[in-house]
Amino acid sequence: MPNIKPHRLLRGTSLGRSDYSGVEPLMDALDETYTSWMRDLRLGKGRIIVPEVYLANTGRGRGSTWDPDREVYSGLGMMPPANGGPSMITISQFDIRVAEHKETARTLLAQILRGAGYSVQSFGEAGDGQAATATEIHSRERKSFVTRGKKLNYWTPALAWLAEALLSIDLAVFGTKVVAEKATIEWPDGVMPDPESLSRTLDMLNRAQSASLDTRVRMLHPDWDDTQVKAEVRRLRDELGLNLPDPAELDETYVPGDGDDD
Secondary structure, eight states: OOSSSOOSSSTTOSOOOOTTTTOHHHHHHHHHHHHHHHHHHHHTSOEEEOOGGGSEEOSTTSOEEOOTTOOOOOOOSSOOOTTOOSOOOEEEOOOOOHHHHHHHHHHHHHHHHHHHTOOGGGGTOSOOSOOOOHHHHHHHTHHHHHHHHHHHHHHHHHHHHHHHHHHHHHHHHHOOOOOOOOOOOOOOOSSOOOHHHHHHHHHHHHHHTOSOHHHHHHHHOTTOOHHHHHHHHHHHHHHHTOOOOOGGGOOTTOOOOGGGOO
16 A cells, blocks of 8 residues: 555656655755754853953963852953953854744745645644634645545555455454455544534524524534434434424425424
8 A cells, every 4th residue: 555656766656655755855954954053052152251361370280260250350460451341351152043043944844844745734834823614724734635635545445455355354264254345434524623613503503493403413423324314313303302204204205294384
């Protein structure tokens, strides 16, 4: 079962390719960007440059040391600084290029994700933090859903064949009373609707009497088949005490009569 097709190096092969295929140089560039960012942090540490006379002599052959916590120094017999400053201590502080590195890393990450077949929004980047509908999410993450659809096309027949093969082995080897048939593979929607928003919609439709009980059940459970929907409608009718026709008894030619207003 391939991961994604086509293979960029072996044309015509049934083998798939990795999501990372072709974006390895960009990953190297991203790693180099973060390495440079960390180097800026190291170089950005403040350093003090002082004259040699400010160092404390520790003895012949032992070198000199500098005490950064020292508060009082002896006056030096020398001309004062030209700018009138009281000290000859120089502080060296390099800039940390945070904005430049951050923007470079963000651009490289976006190129890596697009090259792998995904939208940047799928990984929490470039989001506005506002609530969005399922349609808006599908529009923003279209590239991710296209990649997901391609992979589902590879997985669905493979899983159906695998289920049939396992049932056939169970029947032939272990003698169990099973029927070897292909399984029906169903995949959930990539974007699940907000339960609170969906419940408010169903409540407004109910109060406005603009949607039937069957329609509201199908809206709440879009993955259910007709049998499950009719069973749920029957249970709701019994719990609410509604004198409604049994959905199992209705067909496409049913026409409501005068006594069916309720």
